[in-house]
Amino acid sequence: MEKAYFPMFVDISEKEILVVGGGKIAARRIRTLLDFTVHITVITPALDEKLRQYADLEKFRWVQRKYRESDITGSDKPDIVLAATGDTEVNAEIGRLCRSLGICVNVADKKEMCDFYFPSIVKTEEVVIGINSGGANPGATKRTREKIEEWLGK
Ligand SMILES: C[C@@]1(CC(=O)O)c2cc3[nH]c(cc4nc(cc5[nH]c(cc(n2)[C@H]1CCC(=O)O)[C@@](C)(CC(=O)O)[C@@H]5CCC(=O)O)C(CC(=O)O)=C4CCC(=O)O)c(CCC(=O)O)c3CC(=O)O
Ligand SMILES: NC(=O)C1=CN([C@@H]2O[C@H](COP(=O)(O)OP(=O)(O)OC[C@H]3O[C@@H](n4cnc5c(N)ncnc54)[C@H](O)[C@@H]3O)[C@@H](O)[C@H]2O)C=CC1
Structure with missing residues (x-):
């Protein structure tokens, strides 16, 4: 591989994690994250069927609408952000904003914009x-x- 990333094992149990998007990729990652934390907010107008079951069980907070800039700049500032919408431009916008604020970000469709890989x-x-x-x-x-x-x- 061109560049190897260091596997840093991090305590995320008290970190605020924001996932933007609620499709197949977001669902897979939330399922993984739920083994490590319960502090997950998901912003998406629509949820994958699996995720809907989790939301019903109150495993994470679902904000049912499209992403807004204030989701990242507002008072509930997240510690870690996963951009996983089906919209490349929105994902890139989230990536740029997080980087400018020093928030750790993962952009699912653009590896160059990932501070960490999932x-x-x-x-x-x-x-x-x-x-x-x-x-x-x-x-x-x-x-x-x-x-x-x-x-x-x-
Ligand atoms: C760079 C990275 C950034 C990040 O963290 O998002 C990234 C990026 C991209 N993946 C793409 C495609 C696929 N990714 C998968 C699968 C997984 N991808 C995951 C991680 C990562 N994916 C990060 C680096 C991981 C590393 O280097 O090891 C896993 C490990 C974790 C998870 O996603 O949960 C999970 C396996 C989970 C498991 O099963 O254990 C499959 C297979 C499948 O889905 O069955 C495909 C189909 C193609 C194929 O088969 O190769 C595309 C093109 C998308 C497009 O253009 O549409 C991009 C975009 C790009 O490369 O820029
Ligand atoms: N890193 C990886 O392993 C992989 C990444 N991808 C990329 O991940 C992204 C998501 O893929 P899928 O989950 O398969 O897509 P999908 O189409 O199943 O889901 C997209 C989700 O984003 C939501 N969404 C769309 N616009 C939004 C907005 N403005 N604000 C909030 N939510 C919004 C939709 O409601 C939907 O829930 C794509 O960009 C895709 O290219 C795809 C395959 C593998």
Whole structure:
């Protein structure tokens, strides 16, 4: 890989996480994040069916509308932002704003705008394993996760 990223294991249990978008990618990532924190706000006009079930169970806060700049600049300033809408321009706008404010951001459709990459994760009672290809090959990351799960009998 061109550039390897350092796997920093971070306590996010008290961080405010903002996810913009509620489609397939947001759903997958929220499912992963819920193993690590309950402080998740999701801003999206529509929710993936799986996410709707989670919202019904009050696993995260759902703000049912499109993203606004004040979602990031306002008093509820998030610590970490995931831009995962289906709109490339909106995702890029979120990325730029977060960078200008020093907020840690992940832009799902543009790896150059990611302060961190979202990892593949295998979690057991004893360990958390994070996998990443430095943005070079997310498909290989996923296959590695599947192999590790198989090896662990998960
Ligand atoms: C750079 C990164 C930034 C970030 O963090 O968002 C990023 C970026 C992009 N991914 C794209 C495509 C795909 N990504 C996946 C899968 C995963 N992608 C994930 C992470 C990352 N993806 C970050 C780096 C990870 C690393 O380097 O290891 C995982 C690990 C975590 C998660 O998403 O939950 C998850 C596996 C979870 C699991 O199963 O374990 C699949 C496969 C599938 O979905 O089945 C495809 C289809 C193609 C294929 O098969 O390769 C595109 C093109 C999108 C488009 O143009 O539409 C971009 C945009 C770009 O490259 O700029
Ligand atoms: N990093 C990764 O692993 C991958 C990233 N992607 C990228 O991730 C992004 C999301 O992909 P999917 O979830 O498949 O899309 P999707 O079309 O399933 O979902 C998009 C979501 O964004 C919401 N949305 C649209 N405009 C919005 C706005 N202005 N404010 C708030 N919410 C808004 C929609 O209501 C919907 O919930 C795309 O940009 C796609 O290119 C796609 C595949 C893999």
